[in-house]
Amino acid sequence: MTTTVRIDQHQLFIDGEFRPAGSGAQFETVNPADGTLITTVARAGEQDVDEAVRSARDARRKWRNATPTDRGRLLLAIAAQLRAESEALALIECLDNGKPISQARFDIEYSARYFEYYGGLADKLDGYVIPLGSDYHSYTTLEPFGVVALITPWNAPLMQAARGLAPALATGNTCVVKPAEDTPLTILEFARIARECGIPAGVINVIPGFGEDAGAALVRHPLVDRIAFTGSVETGRIIARMAADRLAPVSVELGGKSANIVFEDVDVDVAAFNALRAINLNCGQNCSAGSRLLVHSSIHDAVLDSMVALERGLTVGPGLEDPDVGPLTTRDQYQRVCDYLRIGREEGAEAISGGSALVDERLNGGNFVQPTIFAGVTPQMRIAREEIFGPVLCVLPFDDDDEAVAIANDTDFGLVAGIWTNDFSRVHRVSAALEVGQVYINEYFAGGVETPFGGVKDSGYGREKGLAALEHYTRMKTMVARV
Ligand code: NAI
Numbered sequence: 001m002t003t004t005v006r007i008d009q010h011q012l013f014i015d016g017e018f019r020p021a022g023s024g025a026q027f028e029t030v031n032p033a034d035g036t037l038i039t040t041v042a043r044a045g046e047q048d049v050d051e052a053v054r055s056a057r058d059a060r061r062k063w064r065n066a067t068p069t070d071r072g073r074l075l076l077a078i079a080a081q082l083r084a085e086s087e088a089l090a091l092i093e094c095l096d097n098g099k100p101i102s103q104a105r106f107d108i109e110y111s112a113r114y115f116e117y118y119g120g121l122a123d124k125l126d127g128y129v130i131p132l133g134s135d136y137h138s139y140t141t142l143e144p145f146g147v148v149a150l151i152t153p154w155n156a157p158l159m160q161a162a163r164g165l166a167p168a169l170a171t172g173n174t175c176v177v178k179p180a181e182d183t184p185l186t187i188l189e190f191a192r193i194a195r196e197c198g199i200p201a202g203v204i205n206v207i208p209g210f211g212e213d214a215g216a217a218l219v220r221h222p223l224v225d226r227i228a229f230t231g232s233v234e235t236g237r238i239i240a241r242m243a244a245d246r247l248a249p250v251s252v253e254l255g256g257k258s259a260n261i262v263f264e265d266v267d268v269d270v271a272a273f274n275a276l277r278a279i280n281l282n283c284g285q286n287c288s289a290g291s292r293l294l295v296h297s298s299i300h301d302a303v304l305d306s307m308v309a310l311e312r313g314l315t316v317g318p319g320l321e322d323p324d325v326g327p328l329t330t331r332d333q334y335q336r337v338c339d340y341l342r343i344g345r346e347e348g349a350e351a352i353s354g355g356s357a358l359v360d361e362r363l364n365g366g367n368f369v370q371p372t373i374f375a376g377v378t379p380q381m382r383i384a385r386e387e388i389f390g391p392v393l394c395v396l397p398f399d400d401d402d403e404a405v406a407i408a409n410d411t412d413f414g415l416v417a418g419i420w421t422n423d424f425s426r427v428h429r430v431s432a433a434l435e436v437g438q439v440y441i442n443e444y445f446a447g448g449v450e451t452p453f454g455g456v457k458d459s460g461y462g463r464e465k466g467l468a469a470l471e472h473y474t475r476m477k478t479m480v481a482r483v
C-alpha cells in the first residue's frame with residue numbers, strides 16, 4: 001500500500017527541523033486494516049524530549065510577544081492549509097488509524113475548525129478592571145503558561161492534537177506534542193504544514209515515541225509549565241501523580257461509559273439508528289461513545305429489533321473502502337475487545353447481533369470485529385461497567401425516569417449522556433440529575449469545536465474546546481497599584 005508520506009518526515013520535529021532520534025531508535029507503525037508496515041518513525045528518548053522542551057522554552061518569549069493578531073493570522077493560515085491538503089491528510093489518517101475515509105475527512109475538517117475558531121479568538125482575550133476606589137488602579141491580564149505538553153491518543157490523532165494545539169498557541173504558549181505511538185503520521189505532516197505557514201522554529205515540537213519513556217520524560221520535565229493529557233484512566237492517574245510531584249497544572253480527559261437514554265415517546269427507528277451511530281462511529285473508539293443504551297421497557301424489544309435489522313446492513317472493512325465500520329486501531333485494542341466479547345457471554349449477556357471477531361478471508365490480518373449488541377445486560381456486569389472502546393453496545397431496560405438516571409449514574413465514569421425524548425421538562429430534569437460533563441439531547445455527538453468538553457468522576461477534569469479551553473491555557477495576573 002502506498003502513501004503520500006515522505007520518508008524525511010518520519011522523524012522528530014524539534015526546533016523547526018526534522019531529525020532522527022539522538023539514539024537512532026525507530027519504531028514501526030502498521031496499517032490496522034491488514035497488519036502491514038506503513039513506515040518507520042524516529043523514537044524519541046529522554047535526550048530528545050529535553051531538546052524539544054528547551055526549544056519550546058527558547059521560542060516562548062518571541063511567540064508570546066507577537067501580536068495576538070499575528071498569532072491569529074498564522075493559525076488561520078494553518079486552517080486553510082489543512083483544508084487544502086485535506087485529502088492527503090485524510091488518506092494518511094485512514095491508513096494509520098484505520099478509520100473509514102469519510103470519517104478521516106471529517107477529522108481533518110474538524111482539526112481545521114480548531115485553528116479557525118481559536119485563530120479568530122487570539123485577539124479577543126481581554127482582562128478587566130477592578131474598582132477599588134480612586135486611590136487604586138487594579139486590572140488583570142491573561143498570560144500564557146509557557147511550554148505546554150500535549151500527550152495525545154490514537155483514536156482521532158490529528159483532531160486530538162489540534163484540540164490542544166490551537167487554543168494553546170492562540171494564547172501565546174509554545175508546545176511539545178507526544179502523539180500516541182500507534183498513530184504518529186498526521187501530526188508530523190501537520191508540523192511540516194505549520195512550518196510552511198510560518199510558525200517560528202520551536203513554537204511547535206513533535207516527539208513521536210512511547211508513553212513510558214518519551215511521554216513520562218515530558219511530564220516530568222521541569223521546564224514544562226502545563227500538561228494536557230487524553231487517554232486511559234490508568235495512564236491519566238500516572239500522569240496526574242507525576243505532575244503533582246512538581247505541582248505542574250494538568251488536565252486529564254479520560255474514558256467513558258456513556259449512557260444513551262431512550263424514553264418511550266420517541267420514534268423507535270430513529271432511536272435505533274442513532275444508538276448504533278453513537279457506538280459504531282470510529283469503530284466505537286470514542287471516549288464519548290454511547291456504549292450503554294438505556295431503553296424504556298415499553299419500547300425495548302422494538303428498539304432491539306430495529307437495531308438488529310440495521311446492524312445486519314452495516315458494512316465492515318478497510319477504511320479506504322469507506323465502510324460503516326473499520327478495523328480497531330491497534331492489535332492490543334482488538335485483543336481487548338475480543339476479551340470483552342467473551343466476558344459478556346460468560347456473564348450471561350446475549351449477543352443478539354455480532355458477538356465475535358470477524359473471520360473473513362478478505363480481512364485477514366486486520367483488526368476487525370463484528371459490531372455487537374448485547375441484550376440482557378445488568379448494571380453489575382463488567383461489560384456494563386468497564387470501557388470497552390469498540391463497537392460493542394450494551395442494552396439495559398428501565399421503567400421510569402428515576403431508574404434511568406440511577407442506572408446512568410451508576411458508573412465510575414462521567415463523560416457524556418444522551419437523552420432522546422420530546423418532553424422538554426423531562427429534558428431539563430434529567431439533564432440536571434446526570435453526573436456527566438455534557439448531555440446530548442436528541443442528537444448524539446451534538447456540538448462542535450465551540451462546545452466545552454470534559455469529564456467528571458473517572459472521566460477526568462478540565463474542559464477542552466470552546467471558550468472554556470482558554471482558561472486552561474492562560475493564567476490570570478492581577479495588578480494592583482496605589483495611584
Ligand atoms: P494510553 O492512555 O496508555 O495512551 C494514551 C497516550 O498516553 C499515548 O500517547 C501514550 O504513549 C501515552 N502514555 C502511556 N503511558 C504513559 C506514561 N506513563 N507517561 C506518559 N505518557 C504515557 O491508552 P492505550 O493504552 O493506548 O489505550 C488503553 C485504553 O485507554 C483504551 O482501550 C481506551 O479504553 C482508553 N483510551 C481512551 C481514549 C480517550 O479518548 N479518552 C483514547 C485512547 C484510549
Ligand code: MG
Pocket residue numbers: 211235
Ligand atoms: Mg498504553
